[in-house]
Amino acid sequence: MIDIHDVSKIYQMGNVKVAALQNVNLTVLQGEMLAIMGPSGSGKSTMMNIIGCLDVATSGRYVLEGEDVGQMNDNQLAEIRHSKIGFVFQTYNLLPRATALSNVEMPLMYGDGHNRRTRAMEALYKVGLHNRALHRPAELSGGEQQRVGIARALVKNPSILLADEPTGNLDSKSSDEILTVLQRLNRDEGLTVLLVTHEANIAEHADRIVSFHDGQVVNDVPVTSPLIAGATVSAKRVDS
């Protein structure tokens, strides 16, 4: 599904060249839930931007569902972002003026745009926010805003969901809600999920953890028994 081969990304900072990624190899399979870990500056965000087609690698090959993304121009990249990739951001990045529904509808403006309202409602339904569709972001809690963000990523039926620190701004209860949604999408609907985080207990929810350090993959291990989000909460409920 994702095949990254010998990818490097080099930034020119004045006279100094900084390598954010160095000869990275990474393969992600269809239906996998993958966590990317690493301290800040390790290159995990750069990796995410390249996978998300927001940026292109300086060298190496990136093949996404059989298409060589490295050779594409701006418009083709936009096309790929539109058809295959759903972004979830740490800071939600919702449009403050628009309602939850309009926010979810927004990506559909850039495609065929049929039944936008219905499709947006369906996406909100999947994250359980269909009854708050007409609220503006300011009227929603952090967790709810992030669920709107997930709905917005889902509405185009992407091949991959890229979540960059989706729980970074949330308390543990909301984090758990978000992880529940992500896990359910991965397990029930077979959506490939890439999760960037620096918290180990979040990463433990994935099937596999790839660790970055100084622009290189230092560790790539499967998780033997992934944590199930929502389980602890319901377990506590059973206890009490």
Added chain:
Amino acid sequence: MNFFTTFFTAMDALNSNKLRSGLTLLGIIIGVSAVITLMAIGRGAQESITSRIESLGTNLLFIRAGATNQFGFAGAQGSAANLTLEDSQALIDPILAPSVGSVAPETQLRGQLVYQRENTNTRLIGITPEYLLVRSFEVEEGQSITPTHISMAAQVIILGPDVVEDLFGLREPIGQTIRVNGRDFEVIGVMKSKGSGGFGNQDDQAYVPISTAYYRLGTQRTPQGEISVQTVNVQVRDDDATDAAVDEINSILRLRHRITDEDDFTITNQQETIEALEETTNTFVVFLGAIASISLLVGGIGIMNIMLVSVTERTREIGIRKAMGAKRRDILSQFLVEAVLLSLTGGFLGVALGLGLTQVLDGVKFGSTTFNTSFSTNIAVLSMAVSGGIGLFFGIYPAMQAAKLHPIEALRHE
């Protein structure tokens, strides 16, 4: 991205900052309404000048006698007594001059008019019955000059309204006898006022039969003893026959005057006079329009300014949209449509305001001048189009700035 989506997105963005959008609109509104109002004032002035010339009559040609030339000293145009009453009659010829409609010869002299203790000096015009028709005069009261008056060289006179006022005040002039250059004349009519202005006061003159002017009041004769006239007014049969009429008159008169080289008469075309004046006044109208356009330009710069601010403010939004798959042209069209929407709305409201101002100013007295305004649909459509163009022109740069933002940098923007 389809047009309606872009349109509503732009409406939404403009709506979210009403004060700012409103102030930007105001710049365009002022510009467009200034263009429309000033052009309307200019056009109005132009039309009133044209209508004054046309009050002389329409489709007119004036034939004037040539200048005297004695031992190389040229006299004034019309001073030569070589245009005759017979000449003017010869022009009424359906075969040789099919384009000539009516012909009205005239001869002018000064006269001292006396009624009881009042007297006035005015211009006397010797006319034929056709004169009133050709020069669009109307008798307000009494009767006009008839062919009988001409054949009898009757001592009758029609007075202009200003002359009536000088001699009679509020008294009834019809049927009274006045003395003109020492002879008794009966007042048979009063002309309707044409208003003064531009080309001599057409109300301050009096009209006598052309034969009377010749036999009783003693105007010039030709060396052959014919009655000379200074001007022959010719009304052309219809608008586009003017050139043909000039040719026909030329050949008839050259034949009659046995001319082989230079004409001893001149033909002036009223239409040419109007065109020459219109050319002059056009410069004036364009000048007014140019001044007003400066404010439209300033309005356009206002749009550009606000769009640049808007792009900076919404950098993050642009980043989000790009991450969601918006292409460069999607972002470009979004901002461009906003700019054009602003300028077109401004243009529309400006036309409305300009139309209102044009109506209000029409006929308003300002000092000694009266505004005459003439609203022109062409100008309105043109300024709408220009304001749309201004939106495009000044909107394209900010929109391009927005479109070329890098999605990652735009997303990082606070």
